[in-house]
Ligand SMILES: Nc1ncnc2c1ncn2[C@@H]1O[C@H](COP(=O)(O)OP(=O)(O)OP(=O)(O)O)[C@@H](O)[C@H]1O
């Protein structure tokens with residue numbers, strides 16, 4: 001009994017060290033910019049780099065826009081499918097899974113063919129247009145996670161009856177959507193949003209091929225040209241991801257104590 | 263002209279006709295129950311009144327206004343669902359205020375109205391609770407308050423008590439009836455529980471596969487069932503096959519015992535025909551000195567002591583007749599195998615003519 005427990009702990013520690021040791025090594029290396037002593041110089045250098053600030057804020061901006069438009073697309077879709085087209089649910093679910101099956105590089109080449117500056121919809125003709133296209137591509141990438149988490153949250157409420165109750169009280173479609181449905185799937189929306197955030201911050205392929213100044217390509221650029229900054233950046237990226245995960249945990253715990261169906 | 267008029271309503275889902283030529287008028291302030299077995303179309307009719315379904319044919323008129331072209335949110339109809347359907351993200355206060363906010367009332371007026379409605383259902387002290395913090399009975403009362411708050415033209419309740427336990431069911435149905443009378447609101451109440459329908463309705467519509475078999479007061483429905491279906495669905499009932507001996511004198515036989523009916527058999531019936539007769543279990547008694555101008559003798563098949571009543575089944579010819587007697591401490595229940603005489607009044611025997 002006792003030895004079994006110890007054995008289990010050793011296994012866990014061994015597994016964890018597999019992830020933690022490289023991380024510690026990276027962190028340790030990132031502190032060694034100043035010769036002979038540990039310092040946060042690499043981090044200072046990263047944070048003082050104007051390109052870092054620009055690309056990072058660009059990606060955050062993109063992430064926020066992606067989340068807003070993604071939520072506006074996914075919540076009404078999931079709602080409508082549940083309410084009026086329940087027989088279509090497997091089809092919609094399959095469609096939302098496509099971005100997991102098709103590599104991002106294939107999607108982006110498709111975009112470039114369809115929306116290049118000499119096409120009928122020349123998204124890539126201007127920087128704003130390309131930004132929009134990039135945002136749509138981020139939406140596509142986050143679709144599987146966003147749809148799933150919203151749809152799961154929707155399962156816990158009786159969408160049909162709540163809609164009818166609201167209608168009989170005089171509510172219009174926008175009122176039903178934003179007063180009765182949205183607040184009740186907020187936990188799903190939030191967890192979808194955090195995953196989206198993490199995806200957008202880390203994504204390299206799309207912004208790189210669309211040539212937009214996002215964080216992913218910047219990470220790659222620094223990694224190829226500097227010694228101490230890349231590990232510092234990696235640690236920062238990790239911290240952000242972990243922050244998202246922690247928020248996710250918080251949200252899911254919060255949603256458990258939140259109102260649910262009787 | 264009546265307040266709520268349903269005329270020639272039909273509804274089909276694909277090839278299946280669920281409601282067939284349904285006609286009914288309801289007066290202002292009336293409490294009408296739709297009673298019928300599962301799947302007979304009660305909910306479908308209610309949903310057509312509310313506007314959630316469109317009739318395949320026919321019209322819904324409320325207060326002289328045709329509702330067919332109106333969307334559910336334009337009809338001003340209060341609806342209470344079996345599953346309560348309170349908004350989980352809102353407090354009791356906000357749930358009740360929901361319809362008032364949409365109607366564009368001022369905040370002070372809303373607060374006053376919500377307070378009034380919560381007072382009506384005796385839940386004023388729970389205004390800040392969320393639905394998940396309340397019992398089913400409390401939630402359903404909030405749902406009622408929410409439906410009534412915007413002063414709807416008609417209140418529709420679809421089996422509002424089915425999800426509750428027996429005790430609450432009885433007290434809440436009486437509460438619903440009291441509030442309905444207090445507000446004088448025209449109400450349609452759907453149920454498959456006959457006791458519920460009998461106890462609180464002004465009139466009952468007994469439905470059978472998409473049609474109204476009988477519309478009448480609870481008293482009439484129970485005592486003068488128009489069809490075999492109504493007779494068997496509402497209350498328990500003995501259906502007895504009898505042979506006509508002489509139509510002119512209303513003479514029939516059950517087994518080999520002759521009886522004279524009070525109700526005329528009618529001109530289409532000939533001697534030798536079989537007629538169906540109905541007798542309520544509470545109409546007869548085998549107690550000493552029981553009153554009644556008619557008697558049937560038979561052997562007791564079973565006898566169940568149910569507390570306040572004793573239900574006895576007796577074999578007369580081919581028929582088994584069951585009847586209820588009040589329990590009396592000084593009298594022991596009839597024994598199985600005993601031969602007794604059942605007495606009742608001939609006018610309690612109804613002729614069932616489909
Ligand atoms: N949207 C629909 N599509 C197809 N058939 C339907 C639909 N709604 C109801 N039906 C059918 O119509 C019939 C009547 O349904 P309805 O819900 O009105 O019955 P009900 O009298 O309310 O029964 P219950 O007491 O079980 O609630 C049922 O056979 C049902 O299967």
Ligand SMILES: [Mg+2]
Pocket residue numbers: 304305306420
């Ligand atoms: Mg029903």
